[in-house]
Amino acid sequence: MYNFQLSEERRQFQEMARKFAEKEVKPLNDKFDDDWETHRIMPQVLKKAAELGFMGLTIDPKYGGTGADGMTIMAVLEELAAVNGGVACVIGDTWFAQTPIIIAANEEQRERFLRPLASRDEVNLGCICMTEPASGADIEDSRMRLRTVKTIIKEDGDDYIINGVKIWPSNAGIASHYVVIATTDPKLEDKGSCIIVVEKDRPGLSFGKIERKMGMPEDQNREVIFEDVRVPKNNLLGKIGDGHKILQTTVAYNRLGAGMISVGMARGAFEYALKYCKDRVVGGKPLIKHSLISAMFADMATKIDAARLLVYRASWSLRVRDPNRARYSDMAKVFPTNMAMEVTSNCVQVMGSYGYSKEYPVEKYMRDAKIVQIYLGPNELVQQLIGESL
């Protein structure tokens, strides 16, 4: 029924991502933590990523992208995250912001928004603005029908005027395109909901200070503030009332991506810790020869593979429009992200104090893994949605 084998083309993309991560990202890995506020390093990484066509991987060649299929995109995400989860998150989140445009834009909008986002000559990132100070998980909760959104759009002649504050969006401040979840009136719930694209240079758009976080310093998160931001009506995706539906489809296409970032991070930590435990001698023999440690590695290897297979199944189900695709995507978010937290923490454990040291890479994987359990729908919410779908 399922065929998860990578085609030759997919393997080439995977190989390209692996080489990029090893050559352009890995040598910088111990510098990102100190660069969380200055963000001097990421531009050079993103420039290389753009040149290789990663930004437009999800975009149709008609608009200058590569048009890779879902499984190829997942394979690329795993390779990036196996070296650095934060870099995978920044690139993955630009794809996340592209999704509503790919789903709901008309031909003129696709040409206008997707072509620059797919550019290889300059870095144009997308930023999806959902979360607000008073409402995070609720905005992604299909049952809430966007009734907690406080970012308001009002009609004014040929334009809309936007007012509101978003918090935490990835790529905030550096992105060229802001894909904003808004409403004409929260009381109308989904009937007033909408998604509108705001270009970076629009007057009234500003940004708060960069948030200092436990992990993922490569990702720039800050408030995105809209004060009477005027945008033409033809920046609206679909029509007023479509926001809820477009967002839910977008989320289904992206939850598995959070799962694959987690698979990559877990694999990266696992591979390092395994090598370490083959070399490190304790009690007269290499750590890996101790049966408890060996069993831990067997368990970790099994769970990483199980998580990857859930992601591939979800990707397949989206392609064939399987009726269970939303549940499969939710499952491919919850299990892999919980798995990555467990595996990365175990990798720190088996390496002892060296695992806890910033001189070794595994503690970063553990810090980075935590947020993926929270964003794109906290796991408790997503578990609840899986339960209800049963």
Ligand SMILES: Cc1cc2nc3c(=O)[nH]c(=O)nc-3n(C[C@H](O)[C@H](O)[C@H](O)COP(=O)(O)OP(=O)(O)OC[C@H]3O[C@@H](n4cnc5c(N)ncnc54)[C@H](O)[C@@H]3O)c2cc1C
């Ligand atoms: C690195 C990073 C990147 C991010 N990127 C983006 C982005 O690109 N765009 C964007 O809009 N936002 C982004 N966010 C924000 C993130 O998506 C939200 O923080 C997340 O949705 C949770 O919202 P909240 O923090 O307001 O928590 P709350 O909604 O207050 O939830 C707090 C906790 O309550 C529990 N909970 C919530 N709802 C339920 C429920 N229904 N049932 C049971 N338990 C529940 C969960 O344990 C949850 O963690 C990012 C955040 C970070 C740190």
